[in-house]
Amino acid sequence: MTQPIRFHIVTLGCSKNQVDSEGMALRLIAQGLEPTDDPRRARVLIVNTCGFLAAARAESRAAIEQLLAKRRPDQIVIAAGCMVSLDEHRQEVPEGVDALLSTREWTRIDSVVAELLGLPIASVRTDEAAFPSFHRLPTARPSAYVKIADGCDHRCSFCAIPLIKGNQVSKRPSDIVREIRELVDAGTKEVVLVAQDTIRYGADLGIRDGLPGLLRLIAEQVPELPWLRLLYLYPTPLLFRLIDTMAELPQCVPYLDIPLQHADPTVLRAMARPSDPNFYRRLIAYARDRIPNVTLRTTFIVGFPGETEEQFRRLYDFVAEMQFDHVGVFVYSPESPTPSVRLGAPVPAEVAEERRARLMELQQHISLQKNRSLVGQVLPALIEGHGELEDERGRRRPIAAGRAPRHAPEVDGLVFVPGRLPIGEIVPVRVVHAEPYDLWAEPVARPRHAPRKSRQAVASADQSGRKTSH
Numbered sequence: 001m002t003q004p005i006r007f008h009i010v011t012l013g014c015s016k017n018q019v020d021s022e023g024m025a026l027r028l029i030a031q032g033l034e035p036t037d038d039p040r041r042a043r044v045l046i047v048n049t050c051g052f053l054a055a056a057r058a059e060s061r062a063a064i065e066q067l068l069a070k071r072r073p074d075q076i077v078i079a080a081g082c083m084v085s086l087d088e089h090r091q092e093v094p095e096g097v098d099a100l101l102s103t104r105e106w107t108r109i110d111s112v113v114a115e116l117l118g119l120p121i122a123s124v125r126t127d128e129a130a131f132p133s134f135h136r137l138p139t140a141r142p143s144a145y146v147k148i149a150d151g152c153d154h155r156c157s158f159c160a161i162p163l164i165k166g167n168q169v170s171k172r173p174s175d176i177v178r179e180i181r182e183l184v185d186a187g188t189k190e191v192v193l194v195a196q197d198t199i200r201y202g203a204d205l206g207i208r209d210g211l212p213g214l215l216r217l218i219a220e221q222v223p224e225l226p227w228l229r230l231l232y233l234y235p236t237p238l239l240f241r242l243i244d245t246m247a248e249l250p251q252c253v254p255y256l257d258i259p260l261q262h263a264d265p266t267v268l269r270a271m272a273r274p275s276d277p278n279f280y281r282r283l284i285a286y287a288r289d290r291i292p293n294v295t296l297r298t299t300f301i302v303g304f305p306g307e308t309e310e311q312f313r314r315l316y317d318f319v320a321e322m323q324f325d326h327v328g329v330f331v332y333s334p335e336s337p338t339p340s341v342r343l344g345a346p347v348p349a350e351v352a353e354e355r356r357a358r359l360m361e362l363q364q365h366i367s368l369q370k371n372r373s374l375v376g377q378v379l380p381a382l383i384e385g386h387g388e389l390e391d392e393r394g395r396r397r398p399i400a401a402g403r404a405p406r407h408a409p410e411v412d413g414l415v416f417v418p419g420r421l422p423i424g425e426i427v428p429v430r431v432v433h434a435e436p437y438d439l440w441a442e443p444v445a446r447p448r449h450a451p452r453k454s455r456q457a458v459a460s461a462d463q464s465g466r467k468t469s470h
Contacts, residue, residue: 004034005117008042010063013050015194015231015410017081019147021048024080024109031110039067043075044113048106051082051089051164053333061092068096076116080106085164088336103150103165142384142402142424143227143409144188146179147171148214149195153203154234156261157272157340158301158332161196168195170202173214177221189382189426190227190253191218192409197234199242211238212245219249226426227382229253231408235260235274239283247290253405256287257297263318264311267304270343277318284322295406297326302359303352304332305343312355319362325370326412327363329356364436371413371434378444379404381429383421402427404439413437 007028011021024046025035036042045067049060060083067077076098084090085102093100099112114120151165180191193214195201202210211230218228228251233239235258246252260280262268268275287294300315319327331352334341346352383402390396400421401414416438417429429441 005032005044005119006034006036006042007044007046007113008036008039009046009048010039010067011048012060012063013048013052013056013082015145015192016147016150016196017048017050019145019194020081020103020106021046024048024106027107027110028113031114033113039070043117044078045071045075046078046080046109049079049081049083051085052160053335055333057083057089057092061094064097065094068094071096076113078109078112078116080109082164086160089164141183141186141188142382143190143192144183145192145194145409146176146183147195148176148193148198148201149204152196153200154197155272155339157270157343158304158335158338160335160338163337165196168197168200168204170195170205170207170210172205173202173207173217176214177218180218180222180225184222184225187424189225189424190229190409191225192229192231194231196232198230199233199236199238209238209241212242215242215245215249215252219251223251225251227251227253227405229255229408231257233258235280235283240286243287243290254291254294255297255405255408256291256294257408258283259299261299261301262304262311262315263300264307264314267307267311267315270306270340271301271304272339280318281322295325296322297328297408297412298324299328299330300359301330301332302355303347303349305334305340305346307332307347316359316362319359319366323366323370324363325367325406326408327359327367328411329359329363331356368434368436371436371439374431374439375434376431378428378430379406379415379439379441380426381415381417381441382426383417383423385423386420389416389418413439415439415441417441417443419443 009021009025011017029035033044039045047060047064047067050056051060064077064079071077077096078099078101079093079097080101082103084093084100090100098116101108101112149168149170151168152162153168155162183191199211201214207213215228218225233256261271261273263277265275265277284296287296302312332346334346381402381404383400385401387399387401388396389399397418398420400417400419402417403409404415407413415429421427428444430444431439431441433440
């Protein structure tokens with residue numbers, strides 16, 4: 001009996017890369033190859049790289065080097081994704097890789113593998129004029145990403161994404177709905193729509209108000225989907241119409257991820273970003289007025305070239321004023337060939353890191369107060385994994401880990417519930433204890449009790465590879 005040809009994919013970077021990796025896997029499966037989690041059993045090794053920042057490229061390079069160091073003579077190694085999409089970054093790929101596939105070339109994975117292995121595998125036909133779509137894996141998962149567009153039309157001075165991926169290309173609405181239908185039929189309870197600039201979905205297709213229209217179409221065509229979440233919304237006036245639509249559709253999770261990057265007008269102009277902090281204030285106020293209990297997440301960059309202490313203080317005061325639910329803070333990283341590298345030297349690393357720490361300390365306090373306000377409330381929680389909690393006496397007890405609507409996958413906190421709850425189900429839980437990022441809760445039918453101390457040892461979630469400890 002002929003042994004099957006197996007492949008192994010290492011995915012690095014963002015959720016959009018996860019979607020591309022699934023697309024590659026499905027194309028290889030369609031040609032008779034089998035996936036494996038063990039690279040030693042695979043004949044085809046693929047690293048879907050991240051190239052956004054130098055640290056991400058270093059991680060990608062290390063992953064490739066690890067596979068190359070242990071490869072057998074019959075194994076092939078392919079580097080795909082962002083890191084290989086720019087000539088400057090492609091030079092960082094270790095020698096010995098058998099093929100390179102950019103972000104817009106992953107649909108060729110089957111034909112490339114066939115050529116390298118000398119196999120009579122015909123490539124699946126693709127409409128090259130359209131954003132690549134594919135049938136989703138028929139496996140049950142609590143939550144899944146659906147990429148609705150790729151690339152970006154903006155030219156933020158610090159960002160290499162347009163250089164790596166090009167201008168935005170949107171997926172056809174019918175393809176998006178089909179993917180969501182396949183996921184929901186397989187048991188998915190939450191669909192997360194992602195793109196570099198989600199709010200501009202459909203602009204390249206000539207669709208006016210593309211994202212609000214897409215949400216209405218999904219609600220109409222897949223009404224049984226419980227949670228529909230949006231990530232990465234560029235701050236533009238288009239958001240006001242989106243907020244109105246979200247307020248009308250109960251499927252839309254009351255959650256807005258709007259990367260603002262800074263709050264000082266001069267720094268924002270240097271970033272080539274919308275530079276009116278008062279517009280941000282109006283947008284946030286409108287969201288809170290139209291969507292009850294909306295959760296607001298944003299990200300900021302500190303240490304941008306020329307950022308003064310006064311400008312940072314303006315950002316600090318803005319965060320204190322706005323009271324965001326979740327904030328990510330990043331130290332500026334100069335990335336050639338982006339325009340920002342010509343703006344002069346960045347703020348000294350130690351100063352930028354100190355500013356990041358100050359801002360995160362402020363946000364931790366805000367997040368803790370917001371989480372404490374939830375104690376006693378009943379929230380729906382999507383259960384994603386099981387683990388064990390060790391108490392003060394060394395006893396290990398089962399615990400479930402999930403997320404409330406206020407928690408996006410992978411970037412926000414978790415909800416921990418003692419006992420075992422059904423994975424993939426949305427269950428009501430009562431919050432009994434709050435930490436800066438995570439919540440502790442109990443099933444509504446159980447008596448209240450709060451943990452006497454923060455979790456110490458939560459072991460091995462058995463779903464989605466998620467660890468139930470940070």
